[in-house]
Amino acid sequence: MQSSTILSVRNVCKTFPTRGGGVEALRDVSFSVARNELCVLLGPSGCGKSTLLNIVAGLHTPTSGSLSLEGRPIHGPARERGMVFQSYTSFPWLTVLENVEYGMKLNGIPKAERRERALHYIGLVHLTKFRDAYPKTLSGGMKQRVAIARTLANAPEILLMDEPYGALDAETRWHMQEMLLEILRTTQTTILLVTHDIQEAIFLADRIVFLSAHPGRLKTILELDFKKGKEIRSKEDLVELAGYPECEREIMQLMRGEAKLEEDA
Template structure:
């Protein structure tokens, strides 16, 4: 019987605001196996980031539930780590101190903290930068530190919300390859939200395509491309075939979102 790490079951989310209610997610369900790398794609405003926040325990679903190892998620926990698009580093802490931050909260002994931080500094390729402050780092280096900080707490699930979205194309490619290296070394379960179709295919075992808002799963596409992967796989016929299919699905939903906005006389809402 296939093991399940995460089970998202009929999750709906409605946000109430001064201008009324917005249904972000509608009856969204899927299951994630241990060690699986899931990428999530969809038009702007379809609820991609909302899914991550519900799994993280930062947002409560309006209905439905999320189970991790069969237990209902009712709030944040150290078993789930989150990496955002913004680097969210503490500017007054060094690289090593940023990585150790969560370990401080957990009361980890000093030597173990230091050893853990250095282990992840080596894994992300930043050995020698442990005493630098974030202001002296490039965008890619800052995001490496953010990933290391999340991993240092040894979460079972890593949630990544467009972590490379603010990077230039060349740095983004380097970070994609680095993330695969880290994933292959740690075998963490990863949920990764992105707007980049090639990124979703390159990284993922499975791609979850979402509908326009209110978001739900439109289709699941399996990425049957052997691992380990290098940048060259983006030229393979099977990669290009998946890319064509994904773009077609996203385009269908983007057109629907635009049509709904035209009917209601509203702008297309950017967001997740």
């Protein structure tokens, strides 16, 4: 069942209404995400990748097209599609432990189970020492770890991440990316992640869905064959891998091609 489809996006279009008739953000986008896969949505700015993720989350409705998770149509936000945002969303009035328990509390998980699951995920993101701390004492990276633990503890069927490391400095970003891979090795998770960082995409993704800009359309889907069967734990592992430079160059050219089209248009 490794490659069974969990999320399917079919012919999604999105036009935001404006005074001048509307801005077309997405045109006829179709792709699917397989169970336990990390799928990255990549593309130049203005390609509508965040809009697409928000549609999957149920925070926006598509103008046309359909989406389904495990065969069930998606209507509005729900627990099964947990989301981690680029901005820090730890609730400042709750401690780390209370933040991670928050989603489970909403869903009526009994207290003992809630506590146990929260502590497990807090351990997974290396925040056990800070379980009783308030977010104001945490760094940006730690706040994002709280958000990831909180969403995972809520047992979503797919984890949606909208440029989760975009606000972090370069070094913290590495650590966060490596930690995400570490979590994926120990838990069965399906992730759909949006980024505009090419190296981040290659490092994390099993598959990259590349969108072109204005309006956002599906340009190509990249299977990262050179990573298949390789144990990649750190950025160094990736950079040393045969096939990495070619892959990075190919995506850079895709990005640049998009930029050139913009200029010509």
